[in-house]
Amino acid sequence: MIKKAIALVLTAVLLPSTIAFAGPPAPKASGIESKDYQWAKMEGELKAALDAKGTAKDGEEGYEICGACHLPSGAGRPDGTFPQLAGQHTTVLIKQMADIRMGLRDNPTMYPFAKELVDPQELANVAAYIEKLCIPTDHGQYEGADAAAQIAKGKDLYEKQCVECHGKNGEGKKEKFYPVIAGQHYKYLLRQMTEIRDGHRRNANPDMVKVIKPYTNEQLVAISAYQSSLKMPGAMCKPKAKK
Template sequence: MRTFPIIPIIAFLSVISLNADSSSNSEDLGFAVFRDRCMACHLQSGMGIKEMNAPSIAGLPRWYVTDQLRKFRRNQRGNHIEDAAGSLMQTNALALDEKSIAFVGRHIESLTPNEGRNILSKKSTKDSKVLYRKRCQECHGEHGEGNRSDRVPPLTSQQDWYLLKQIDNFQTGKRLHYENDSLNELSEEQLQSIIAWICSLPSSPPE
């Protein structure tokens, strides 16, 4: 008599677990793409592997990830002959279809952003913030949060070595920053101090 109620309980539990399985399957196409095609270089956490030149991408907004994947696909990024890191990433972007791009973008956005981005241990100076305000804030925002409507990325998820590498890519024509790029007017030391300051900001802007 005592074992009698167990059967409906088991049936009930298996229905619950089936439901959980099927809903996570349909939600997790983004994870599946990420696991199969991205994790080898960007890690499960999305923190990247510096030795592979693969940056931290965890928490980057979906619109920016999809923009960049499309740029890689359209030869607008990663196709310069001397851009080995970009071309490594381009090969991966070329393997994706539009649906995978949309889903993987959502997965990356959902990952917890990187708070330890000062890898090179450069120091910001008292001028860093002033320089940022004058030269970068208009587009990248007061707290480095970016600006979706102008397609400007946040700068508070990526590590310092990667941001400096992109600045070098902009300056050497491997990647387009924006029309009339004014980065060249800043010295290397000034740029390093701006990036050191950016990498000390929290990954989410204060409320």
């Protein structure tokens, strides 16, 4: 497993992020476009991984496959190409990995990596390892000259319709699969919310689709700017010591 992980990491570093490994394409499961779609349906690999007791120690090696793109710290990339994973709920991580593996969430870049995790137990272990990582404080944020105004506008929108699910500090709800958004990169948040609104995120929560559907591009910018400013007390990484 160690040699396989090293080989995958080296390949990922050398290849552009938009190129996936050669091999069979990801399967294509019916998603939100289907009338029979059920969000977070408890069956198959998803249920098995959620039922498994994951251990962070055993998940560290499996995470080596993920670290090439998401970094060893789980910080992802400030430009939003790869999300911050550190501190994310195990339930959210397991669901997204299981959805990618079964073809419910389209992510051809991640699919070759996700399928290397051998079974539901390894999914649970990797998720347990990621969840315990502290959330970096130096993530990508909105950098426009109107940042203060955008954050203020986004705060108003967030507190009206987002706070019930994602929490005051962006902590989400583990038992409901609502993700941690504190510390997430602005550009990643904006991209995901746009894809959900426009029907391109096939494993989206229908409840969120209803909320976000009426939002304009400008409103999504403001909400993303505010969300990326959130910090979770006790979960963020400690400030680096000054030299």
